Amino acid sequence: MIVETKFAQFDSLTLDCGVTLSHVDVAYETYGELNRDKSNAVLIEHAFTGDAHAAGIDKETGKPGWWDNMIGPAKAFDTDKYFVVCANVLGGCRGTIGPSSIDPVTGKPYAMTFPMVTLSDMVRLQKQLVEHLGIRRLLGVAGGSMGGMQALEWAVRYPEAVASAFPIAATARHTAQQIAFNEVGRQAIMADPDWNGGNYYGLQPPARGLSVARMVGHITYMSDESMREKFGRRLRIKDGPAFAFDDEFEVESYLRHRGRQFVDRFDANSYLYITKAMDVFDIANGYHSLAEALGKTQSRFLVISFTSDWLYPSYQSLEIVNALRRANRDVAYCELNSNYGHDAFLVEVEEQTELIRGFLARVYREAAA
Amino acid sequence: MASSARPLATSKRLVKQVLGRGDYAIISEIVPPGAKVLDLGCGEGELLEWLADNKKVDGRGIEISSALVRRAIARGVSAYQGDINEGLADYPDKAFDYVILSQTLQQTLKPLRVLKEMLRVGHGIIVAFPNFGHWRVRVSHLVSGRAPKTTLFPYDWHESPNIHFLTVDDFEILCQSQKWKIERRFFLSGSRRMQALPNLMAEIAVYLVQGG
Numbered sequence: 001m002i003v004e005t006k007f008a009q010f011d012s013l014t015l016d017c018g019v020t021l022s023h024v025d026v027a028y029e030t031y032g033e034l035n036r037d038k039s040n041a042v043l044i045e046h047a048f049t050g051d052a053h054a055a056g057i058d059k060e061t062g063k064p065g066w067w068d069n070m071i072g073p074a075k076a077f078d079t080d081k082y083f084v085v086c087a088n089v090l091g092g093c094r095g096t097i098g099p100s101s102i103d104p105v106t107g108k109p110y111a112m113t114f115p116m117v118t119l120s121d122m123v124r125l126q127k128q129l130v131e132h133l134g135i136r137r138l139l140g141v142a143g144g145s146m147g148g149m150q151a152l153e154w155a156v157r158y159p160e161a162v163a164s165a166f167p168i169a170a171t172a173r174h175t176a177q178q179i180a181f182n183e184v185g186r187q188a189i190m191a192d193p194d195w196n197g198g199n200y201y202g203l204q205p206p207a208r209g210l211s212v213a214r215m216v217g218h219i220t221y222m223s224d225e226s227m228r229e230k231f232g233r234r235l236r237i238k239d240g241p242a243f244a245f246d247d248e249f250e251v252e253s254y255l256r257h258r259g260r261q262f263v264d265r266f267d268a269n270s271y272l273y274i275t276k277a278m279d280v281f282d283i284a285n286g287y288h289s290l291a292e293a294l295g296k297t298q299s300r301f302l303v304i305s306f307t308s309d310w311l312y313p314s315y316q317s318l319e320i321v322n323a324l325r326r327a328n329r330d331v332a333y334c335e336l337n338s339n340y341g342h343d344a345f346l347v348e349v350e351e352q353t354e355l356i357r358g359f360l361a362r363v364y365r366e367a368a369a
Numbered sequence: 370m371a372s373s374a375r376p377l378a379t380s381k382r383l384v385k386q387v388l389g390r391g392d393y394a395i396i397s398e399i400v401p402p403g404a405k406v407l408d409l410g411c412g413e414g415e416l417l418e419w420l421a422d423n424k425k426v427d428g429r430g431i432e433i434s435s436a437l438v439r440r441a442i443a444r445g446v447s448a449y450q451g452d453i454n455e456g457l458a459d460y461p462d463k464a465f466d467y468v469i470l471s472q473t474l475q476q477t478l479k480p481l482r483v484l485k486e487m488l489r490v491g492h493g494i495i496v497a498f499p500n501f502g503h504w505r506v507r508v509s510h511l512v513s514g515r516a517p518k519t520t521l522f523p524y525d526w527h528e529s530p531n532i533h534f535l536t537v538d539d540f541e542i543l544c545q546s547q548k549w550k551i552e553r554r555f556f557l558s559g560s561r562r563m564q565a566l567p568n569l570m571a572e573i574a575v576y577l578v579q580g581g
Contacts, residue, residue, distance in 0.1 A: 300447065302442060328461055328464045330427070332441075332442045332446070333449045334435065334439055334442055334448075351439060354439060354440075355439060355442045358442065359443070359445050361445060362446075365445075
């Protein structure tokens with residue numbers, strides 16, 4: 001499946017902070033065919049640093065999508081049956097408007113003049129895109145991590161437009177620990193002199209700060225066990241220790257490599273804006289309780305968590321599930337065994353496929369009936 | 370909740386074919402079309418799937434085993450991985466038309482608490498359990514002098530998931546003392562329905578009960 005990122009532009013988008021953006025570009029991809037009554041559309045939400053390229057092989061780069069093992073013919077999100085859409089989030093740097101985009105007023109990148117965005121803003125923009133594609137009701141909205149948080153937002157904000165929601169390895173709100181890790185990332189970026197108050201476009205980007213932020217992030221995506229299995233205390237040189245600060249442990253080398261790689265594909269200011277949006281997100285905002293917020297929903301829910309995920313631990317998924325049960329909503333929940341930590345939602349394909357395929361198929365049958 | 374319709378004979382046969390468990394056949398006969406049902410210890414969700422497909426029942430399940438929950442969800446059943454001893458607390462009062470406990474009562478830590486919780490969240494409860502008063506159980510115990518082992522209770526005492534043993538009479542007396550109303554009762558020997566001397570002759574008892 002060779003795919004290509006497409007673009008849509010919307011005249012304006014009014015944000016939670018009160019600012020109205022104009023010339024709002026959105027990058028998105030679609031897989032499969034929309035059926036005649038437009039009832040087979042599934043929206044995939046990417047995680048923090050993901051993009052619109054969720055599946056297939058990119059026409060230009062030749063790279064597979066970030067959830068290619070889950071989206072495609074006969075896969076969990078079966079593109080022989082469903083029309084799958086994935087869009088880059090608002091505030092991102094992969095084709096959708098964000099701090100690295102050109103401000104039409106000044107002709108320069110927004111940088112830190114880009115308004116603060118929320119997950120609710122991101123979802124509002126996706127709603128515009130979905131309507132632009134002629135879809136009034138989504139068969140499903142699914143995503144892991146921040147993608148799962150957006151799936152929740154969709155279900156609460158547009159109850160009549162979401163037949164089923166799949167929050168995976170997600171939470172209703174960040175805890176102090178999750179905010180703390182994000183803050184370390186932000187401070188690493190801002191402490192890099194190259195960050196320059198966000199004005200580094202056309203200059204040297206804050207590569208050291210951004211790569212340290214990514215290294216911390218990577219630690220939180222793995223588990224103690226998966227790191228022990230993957231790296232242990234293995235050294236890169238035979239006769240260690242080297243009595244130096246080179247990357248002599250394999251884990252050091254791996255983290256440095258992932259940090260460097262990240263700098264090439266991600267914008268530091270987007271890192272700041274999106275992590276802040278995640279931290280501020282609380283699905284119960286404006287309601288008396290989580291159950292009251294989730295009581296607004298009309299979707300069927302499938303909530304999935306993973307045993308070794310300590311960044312978005314199972315108790316946070318259970319908080320969502322129990323609030324849905326208190327609100328007498330329709331929810332399925334399963335905690336899957338995995339050693340992969342938070343990354344499990346990208347890696348544990350077989351069991352997620354079993355769950356999602358069957359569940360989605362029934363939602364589709366019931367919607368058609 | 371839609372009004373109760375008498376199921377067709379063919380549909381009843383199908384139930385047994387699909388489910389192969391006598392108590393399931395009775396449960397699917399009790400539950401009217403369109404009802405909202407919670408199945409405790411739902412296993413891989415066969416009953417709920419059948420009820421959804423054939424009676425448009427809005428079903429939920431609770432199951433402790435992750436592997437079984439997975440299979441239930443893969444059938445499209447809204448199963449929740451949790452413990453029925455605590456798992457009911459989050460449901461509001463009278464959230465369901467029926468709460469089903471099929472052959473699991475004898476495995477719960479606090480059966481009375483579970484039954485009371487079921488009556489809180491359900492308008493009616495359907496309880497199916499193996500009858501420990503069956504003559505084979507009595508004979509097995511009498512003859513062997515050991516913990517009874519029969520086809521219904523096949524486990525060695527140290528392997529058994531069953532921790533509370535009850536008979537038909539025990540359940541009747543409990544309902545009486547709690548002032549619960551028994552709406553219907555069914556008794557099975559094999560997959561055959563029977564009525565005479567249930568405490569001695571029934572292998573499985575199925576009760577439809579409402580709170581006092």
